[in-house]
Amino acid sequence: MPWRLLAGLVALLAGLLSGPAGARADPGPPREPEPLKAVSLQLLWHHQFQFAGYYAAVAQGYYRDAGLDVEIRSGGYDNQGRASAPVEEVVFGRADFGTSRADLLIHHSRGLPVVLMASIMQRSPLVFLTLERYGLTRLEAIGDRPVSLTLPSIGSQTRVSAETLAVLERAGIDYRTLDNSPPSWKFQDLLDGKTQLTPAYSTDTPYFVRKAGATPVEIKPTDYGIDFYGQLLFTSQRMLDDTPEIVAAFRRASLEGWRYALDHPRQIADLILREYGTRGPGYDQAFLLAEAERIRELMQPGLIEIGYTNRQRWQQIADTYRELDLIDHHSLDDFLRAALPPQPQLANLWAWSLPGLAVLLGTAGIAGYLYATNRRLISEIGRRRHAEKALRYHAERDGLTGTLNRRLFDENYQYEIDRAHAEGRALSLIIFDIDHFKLINDHFGHLAGDRVLIDIAAVTRTLLRATDHFGRYGGEEFAVLMPDTSLAEAGDIARRLNEAHRAHRVADGNSAIHYTVSLGVAALRPDDNSTDSLLRRADQLLYRAKRAGRDTLVSETSAIPATSPE
Numbered sequence: 001m002p003w004r005l006l007a008g009l010v011a012l013l014a015g016l017l018s019g020p021a022g023a024r025a026d027p028g029p030p031r032e033p034e035p036l037k038a039v040s041l042q043l044l045w046h047h048q049f050q051f052a053g054y055y056a057a058v059a060q061g062y063y064r065d066a067g068l069d070v071e072i073r074s075g076g077y078d079n080q081g082r083a084s085a086p087v088e089e090v091v092f093g094r095a096d097f098g099t100s101r102a103d104l105l106i107h108h109s110r111g112l113p114v115v116l117m118a119s120i121m122q123r124s125p126l127v128f129l130t131l132e133r134y135g136l137t138r139l140e141a142i143g144d145r146p147v148s149l150t151l152p153s154i155g156s157q158t159r160v161s162a163e164t165l166a167v168l169e170r171a172g173i174d175y176r177t178l179d180n181s182p183p184s185w186k187f188q189d190l191l192d193g194k195t196q197l198t199p200a201y202s203t204d205t206p207y208f209v210r211k212a213g214a215t216p217v218e219i220k221p222t223d224y225g226i227d228f229y230g231q232l233l234f235t236s237q238r239m240l241d242d243t244p245e246i247v248a249a250f251r252r253a254s255l256e257g258w259r260y261a262l263d264h265p266r267q268i269a270d271l272i273l274r275e276y277g278t279r280g281p282g283y284d285q286a287f288l289l290a291e292a293e294r295i296r297e298l299m300q301p302g303l304i305e306i307g308y309t310n311r312q313r314w315q316q317i318a319d320t321y322r323e324l325d326l327i328d329h330h331s332l333d334d335f336l337r338a339a340l341p342p343q344p345q346l347a348n349l350w351a352w353s354l355p356g357l358a359v360l361l362g363t364a365g366i367a368g369y370l371y372a373t374n375r376r377l378i379s380e381i382g383r384r385r386h387a388e389k390a391l392r393y394h395a396e397r398d399g400l401t402g403t404l405n406r407r408l409f410d411e412n413y414q415y416e417i418d419r420a421h422a423e424g425r426a427l428s429l430i431i432f433d434i435d436h437f438k439l440i441n442d443h444f445g446h447l448a449g450d451r452v453l454i455d456i457a458a459v460t461r462t463l464l465r466a467t468d469h470f471g472r473y474g475g476e477e478f479a480v481l482m483p484d485t486s487l488a489e490a491g492d493i494a495r496r497l498n499e500a501h502r503a504h505r506v507a508d509g510n511s512a513i514h515y516t517v518s519l520g521v522a523a524l525r526p527d528d529n530s531t532d533s534l535l536r537r538a539d540q541l542l543y544r545a546k547r548a549g550r551d552t553l554v555s556e557t558s559a560i561p562a563t564s565p566e
Contacts, residue, residue: 036069042086042095043075047276049291052268057257059271066249090236097235102228102317103162108335109327113237116339117251118307121230121298126163129200132215137484139171148183148195151175163228166320170224203294223465230298240338255307265292309339398472401457409471416483420524428490431538432519433477435550448508455506463496487523494519494553518545519553
């Protein structure tokens with residue numbers, strides 16, 4: 001379309017819309033401001049920075065500008081030890097909005113009319129907290145230790161954490177066998193030895209443990225592949241159906257409050273202390289500012305839009321709940337209806353003005369050109385990123401087994417050595433290789449030998465954490481570097497590796513290849529001045545295991561003979 005003709009069309013449309021010159025609609029008398037709509041928000045816990053966005057939305061007038069008068073109600077436990085239940089408060093109409101955790105999906109799947117509005121924390125703050133002096137760094141090592149976890153069938157305990165159940169399931173632990181008592185949520189129980197493992201929020205309890213002079217150890221759900229959302233904002237189905245404009249306004253103002261709170265943590269900390277109060281004198285400004293930093297890490301505002309919800313991630317959470325038999329079916333469409341961006345409605349298109357449409361028509365040619373150009377650029381960038389990712393993978397991974405190659409393993413080894421020395425952390429190393437691998441190659445062929453190596457890598461991965469570094473260190477030699485792991489715990493893992501490989505068979509046509517491994521286990525010492533000291537000791541222990549007859553492991557403290565296979 002010629003540009004002059006287009007300009008004329010735009011001018012004509014603008015003239016038609018403007019009406020007769022000088023005509024103005026009579027505004028009439030000024031209207032009285034609409035009264036504010038009173039609504040309430042039930043928190044899951046006591047007043048702290050983890051709810052800072054809502055306090056900021058009140059103080060900065062974001063709720064008022066949205067036409068809302070918001071009452072914020074504290075959570076936690078009452079004087080009778082009853083836990084606040086935001087889901088119950090919202091479902092029965094005693095509160096309009098609430099904060100919750102990923103368990104909200106379970107309530108929805110069981111028929112409770114709750115809907116998600118926003119995912120405030122992209123990561124869960126839940127951790128399993130213990131002390132360094134208890135020597136517990138993995139859940140598998142709980143044994144008969146006294147623990148305090150939010151589990152079913154423990155008397156009057158009203159809170160059950162599906163996240164905790166999921167982690168225990170991944171760790172292969174039957175929660176019914178644990179020496180468990182309801183958590184008091186008092187870190188003093190941990191210091192006094194009443195419990196050696198308790199649930200905690202990474203945003204607060206570790207701070208107080210350090211302040212008390214102890215060294216906290218956090219075992220995270222992500223160590224076991226459980227990655228749930230943290231704090232959620234939700235409402236009832238009734239609220240969404242009857243007053244969708246209020247739900248949208250509350251969500252918008254709350255997220256605006258969160259943006260302000262993260263940009264002004266000191267101001268909001270002072271506001272909490274002045275207007276809302278906290279649980280006790282220890283929850284002072286220094287604590288609230290420390291909590292604010294951990295909250296920022298969980299929300300990741302520099303990477304992810306505040307309140308963002310990902311449908312695929314919720315699908316993964318739902319699949320985890322189904323594995324635990326916590327839900328039978330679910331409707332993510334209903335559950336996420338208020339949290340996902342709304343789809344354009346046809347009726348809304350009539351709100352567009354004709355000049356706006358004319359401008360869109362006028363820029364269509366340019367937009368089309370830019371679109372095509374951008375598509376080509378995006379395609380090229382995507383192709384290059386894919387190629388770069390593939391190159392990086394092949395540069396860092398062993399081509400046959402997919403484990404870390406020697407170069408990347410050495411880099412991780414150096415980093416973990418430096419970190420362990422600097423922070424006084426435990427660090428252990430297992431080195432193992434295949435017994436009589438040459439005979440396997442000679443008898444079955446090198447292709448079968450490759451399949452053995454591939455299977456060894458796959459079997460080993462099932463017994464390791466996400467934080468462990470697993471690499472192929474030589475031809476048939478592998479290494480596992482385990483941060484925050486004592487020698488005793490590493491010995492337990494090495495024993496399970498030994499047993500798992502002895503029981504495994506590698507398919508080779510109509511036959512199966514049986515193999516065993518020998519292992520050396522060593523732990524970092526404070527006087528290890530040489531970077532290679534730990535590696536050298538583990539390697540020497542491996543060869544001691546081979547000289548002892550193979551199919552065994554040797555640790556720095558003693559030889560642990562393997563059980564003879566049947």
